[in-house]
Amino acid sequence: MRKRVRIALTGNPNVGKTTLFNALTGSRQHVGNWPGVTVEKKTGRINRNGYDIEIVDLPGTYSLTAYSADEIVARDFILEEKPDVVVQVVDATNLERNLYLTTQLAELGAPVVIALNMADAAEARGDAIDRERLSAFLEIPVVRTVGTRGDGIGDLLDAAIREVKTSPHHKHAVCYGAEVEAMIASLVDALAIDRALTARYPRRWLAVKLLEGDENVLARVREGPASIHVQNLLSSIDVDGYEASMADKRYEAIAAILPQVHRTDTRGATFSDMVDRVVTNRYLGIPIFLALMWGAFELTFTVATPFMTVIDTLVAWLAGFATGSIEPAWLGSLIGDGIVSGVGAVLIFLPNIFILFLILAILEDSGYLARAAFIMDRPLHALGLPGKAFIPMLIGFGCNVPAIMATRSIEGEKDRLIAILVNPFMSCSARLPVYVLFAGAFFEARAGGVIFFLYVLGIVVAVVSAKLFRSTILRGESSPFIMEMPPYRLPTATTSLRHMWSRGSLYLRKAGTVILFGAMIVWLLASLPYGVEYGSEGSLAGSIGHLVEPLVAPLGFDWKVAVALIFGFLAKEVVVGSLGVLYGTGEESLSGALFADPNLSAATALALMVFALLYMPCVATLGVIRKETGSWRWTGFAIAYGLAVAWLLAFAVGHLAPVFTGGV
Amino acid sequence: MGGVYPLAFLVAGTEATIADIRGGREMRVRLSGMGLCPEARVTIRSANQGSVIVAVGDARYALSRGIAAKILIRETQETV
Numbered sequence: 001m002r003k004r005v006r007i008a009l010t011g012n013p014n015v016g017k018t019t020l021f022n023a024l025t026g027s028r029q030h031v032g033n034w035p036g037v038t039v040e041k042k043t044g045r046i047n048r049n050g051y052d053i054e055i056v057d058l059p060g061t062y063s064l065t066a067y068s069a070d071e072i073v074a075r076d077f078i079l080e081e082k083p084d085v086v087v088q089v090v091d092a093t094n095l096e097r098n099l100y101l102t103t104q105l106a107e108l109g110a111p112v113v114i115a116l117n118m119a120d121a122a123e124a125r126g127d128a129i130d131r132e133r134l135s136a137f138l139e140i141p142v143v144r145t146v147g148t149r150g151d152g153i154g155d156l157l158d159a160a161i162r163e164v165k166t167s168p169h170h171k172h173a174v175c176y177g178a179e180v181e182a183m184i185a186s187l188v189d190a191l192a193i194d195r196a197l198t199a200r201y202p203r204r205w206l207a208v209k210l211l212e213g214d215e216n217v218l219a220r221v222r223e224g225p226a227s228i229h230v231q232n233l234l235s236s237i238d239v240d241g242y243e244a245s246m247a248d249k250r251y252e253a254i255a256a257i258l259p260q261v262h263r264t265d266t267r268g269a270t271f272s273d274m275v276d277r278v279v280t281n282r283y284l285g286i287p288i289f290l291a292l293m294w295g296a297f298e299l300t301f302t303v304a305t306p307f308m309t310v311i312d313t314l315v316a317w318l319a320g321f322a323t324g325s326i327e328p329a330w331l332g333s334l335i336g337d338g339i340v341s342g343v344g345a346v347l348i349f350l351p352n353i354f355i356l357f358l359i360l361a362i363l364e365d366s367g368y369l370a371r372a373a374f375i376m377d378r379p380l381h382a383l384g385l386p387g388k389a390f391i392p393m394l395i396g397f398g399c400n401v402p403a404i405m406a407t408r409s410i411e412g413e414k415d416r417l418i419a420i421l422v423n424p425f426m427s428c429s430a431r432l433p434v435y436v437l438f439a440g441a442f443f444e445a446r447a448g449g450v451i452f453f454l455y456v457l458g459i460v461v462a463v464v465s466a467k468l469f470r471s472t473i474l475r476g477e478s479s480p481f482i483m484e485m486p487p488y489r490l491p492t493a494t495t496s497l498r499h500m501w502s503r504g505s506l507y508l509r510k511a512g513t514v515i516l517f518g519a520m521i522v523w524l525l526a527s528l529p530y531g532v533e534y535g536s537e538g539s540l541a542g543s544i545g546h547l548v549e550p551l552v553a554p555l556g557f558d559w560k561v562a563v564a565l566i567f568g569f570l571a572k573e574v575v576v577g578s579l580g581v582l583y584g585t586g587e588e589s590l591s592g593a594l595f596a597d598p599n600l601s602a603a604t605a606l607a608l609m610v611f612a613l614l615y616m617p618c619v620a621t622l623g624v625i626r627k628e629t630g631s632w633r634w635t636g637f638a639i640a641y642g643l644a645v646a647w648l649l650a651f652a653v654g655h656l657a658p659v660f661t662g663g664v
Numbered sequence: 665m666g667g668v669y670p671l672a673f674l675v676a677g678t679e680a681t682i683a684d685i686r687g688g689r690e691m692r693v694r695l696s697g698m699g700l701c702p703e704a705r706v707t708i709r710s711a712n713q714g715s716v717i718v719a720v721g722d723a724r725y726a727l728s729r730g731i732a733a734k735i736l737i738r739e740t741q742e743t744v
Contacts, residue, residue, distance in 0.1 A: 062697030067690070094722040097699040213689045240689055247696035248703060272724065273709045273717075277676065280726075282712040374726040378715065387728065480730035481715070484698070484723055 006054045007160050008077055010105075011089035012098055013060030014486050016117045018042075019147035020089055021057035024157070028502060030402075032364035033486050034391065035060060036409035039070040041077055048157045056083065059408070062097075064104045065214045069408035069416065069628075075216075078110060079201070085160045086110045089145075092122035092129060095262055099254045102138065103174050109202045111163045114142045115156050120149075127264045134261040173204065174253045176246050183242065184208065186233055194224035210234060211242050272487045276371065285375040292368075296359045297452060301436075304351035308436075311351070315344030316589050333534060334523055338581055342519025345580030345590055346511050346573040349433040354504045356429055360398050361499035365491035369394065370483055377481040383463045384470030386410060387481040389419035393462065396426030397455075398503060400621045403428075404628055412479040418469050420628055421638055422462040424617035427455050429507065430572040434612045437576055441591035442605040450606070454613055461614060461645060510571060518567050518574040522581045525563070541582065555611065555650045556604035565611065571618050607654030614646035669739070671706070672714040672732035679707045680737035687734040699723060700735065 009017045013035030025044025042057040058077055059070035066075040090098040105112045135142040141159040145152035187207035209217040221230050323336030363369050377387025388410045396403035403423050410416040435454055439447035525541035532538045545559025552562050560582045568575035583593040616639045626635040668683050682704045685692045699720040710717040714729030
């Protein structure tokens with residue numbers, strides 16, 4: 001029978017856990033050069049020497065005391081699931097800080113193996129680490145790995161398997177000095193009566209965590225029989241002083257080992273430091289950021305244009321061909337008017353989407369993303385958002401679903417809730433087709449400016465909403481900013497292109513599933529009841545549209561737009577897909593058909609774009625809001641608030657626009 | 665000099681030793697995990713109206729003014 005082994009990958013943020021996980025399991029989990037990429041545990045399987053090994057990749061954490069949702073995931077897995085071996089991935093270029101977590105894992109009595117990762121980078125700059133001596137001092141196996149090349153993964157697995165077979169496990173404790181140790185001893189005695197707790201965790205570890213004020217451990221002790229005695233002990237001492245000296249002793253213990261195992265040159269300012277002097281400069285920081293954003297925007301639209309024209313022509317030809325030549329006629333209509341026009345209307349924007357994701361990948365891989373969060377902390381803080389919320393906001397330009405997941409690294413609960421609620425206003429890639437279609441049809445030369453306005457509007461609505469929530473339903477200060485700045489890395493073409501593909505291909509898959517499904521439903525509704533003129537007011541689609549029309553009539557939307565908006569709830573691209581189906585354009589392009597519709601003016605088009613940007617989040621986004629807030633109330637709030645804001649702003653824009661555009 | 669200042673007052677290039685960290689225990693335990701604890705040697709890499717990028721060993725942390733004001737340091741050496 002095969003023996004099963006479960007290995008957890010833990011370590012500080014941005015040390016390469018997921019890169020190593022991908023190398024170990026052959027997975028393609030998303031990686032990036034900023035702390036907080038992984039916010040949920042990911043599992044993979046592999047066989048080696050007759051062992052069935054399950055590998056669990058955890059979010060990064062600096063210690064076993066957790067402060068944010070992603071750190072809680074990591075801590076709970078190690079404490080509660082008790083994996084057979086904990087592989088701590090250590091950044092070889094930053095040994096001291098990384099070993100702090102090692103001391104905590106050792107105190108917990110967890111079987112640990114160290115993967116000395118990024119060993120190539122450490123060696124390249126002249127560091128020499130004596131792994132055998134390090135291993136002997138720590139009583140922990142140390143394996144050299146380079147995750148990006150897959151070096152050392154076989155050795156790592158072998159060391160982990162050996163560690164499972166080794167029992168009992170060694171106890172390597174930091175000595176905290178006479179005074180603290182006396183207190184630890186008293187707490188250890190006091191805890192003895194709480195059998196349930198001490199059966200699960202080492203008493204010394206519990207005592208240390210109590211002295212550090214770990215809320216999680218404190219709460220568990222309070223539930224048990226040792227509660228009163230422990231609280232009396234804790235109230236008898238100056239806990240603050242203890243905790244400071246304990247951290248000090250841990251680093252002292254590390255500092256005692258390091259010079260014996262680690263040779264390194266003293267280093268001055270690095271390349272990254274020099275870049276940061278410019279990029280985070282008081283006067284240059286924000287202008288540089290804005291210039292980069294403008295450049296990204298320009299690239300997304302200008303580079304894509306020729307590709308779009310090609311796809312557009314192809315789709316129109318194919319739709320016309322299918323409708324005209326496929327027998328029976330209803331099948332031709334389903335394929336031509338329904339599938340090709342609906343899905344094709346969305347596929348036209350594939351070039352924009354891929355370029356957008358490439359830019360986001362470059363931002364993530366270069367290390368600039370963390371700087372952008374830092375630069376924006378000050379202006380955002382004034383509006384009640386922590387700077388850390390800025391990373392999810394930028395990711396939201398791609399898709400709100402991973403963006404809302406990324407809010408897990410935000411520490412304060414209210415901060416995180418606000419960041420989740422405002423994220424859907426960040427204009428995701430699914431809304432881009434709506435803009436390009438309508439801006440192109442009605443604004444021609446000014447299309448670029450109109451689209452830029454919509455992106456800015458999304459950001460403005462997000463920050464104004466944050467300010468509003470902060471001063472009404474979610475009062476309080478946003479938490480102060482602290483984030484590790486990863487070293488800058490030149491993104492390689494292969495990794496950035498791969499990231500682009502992995503996210504962009506989701507869009508393609510969506511086109512083949514949700515959007516295809518939406519297009520077919522709309523086609524069916526537009527064709528029934530039998531014998532009705534396709535896409536006319538007498539069809540089922542017309543009836544549904546007319547039902548909702550009174551609600552959106554003040555915005556200038558007719559029944560076709562109403563139907564498109566209803567189905568846009570599935571995914572916002574479906575707004576475009578549905579219109580493609582309803583207008584059943586044949587060889588004429590959809591934008592031409594829209595322009596020719598007497599019910600649509602430039603002002604209505606603008607109102608429609610504003611509405612599509614802001615109205616309720618799509619199904620997938622609502623799902624992730626529900627999951628991350630754990631509350632239907634907040635999910636319902638996100639829908640109601642989005643609809644209200646969208647309606648009001650679309651109304652305002654629709655009525656004000658003619659004033660500016662001279663009554664177009 | 666020998667005085668004790670908030671980290672937020674320092675200019676880029678200054679080397680210093682952390683003397684004390686004010687503020688709640690939770691914040692201090694958290695900073696300890698990142699290597700920011702008393703007696704740690706830090707270098708200011710970039711300073712901007714109180715918010716700083718600080719080097720501790722080979723790690724770089726960006727801190728907003730709110731935190732940088734709570735970390736008290738002793739200057740050890742002035743470069744630049």
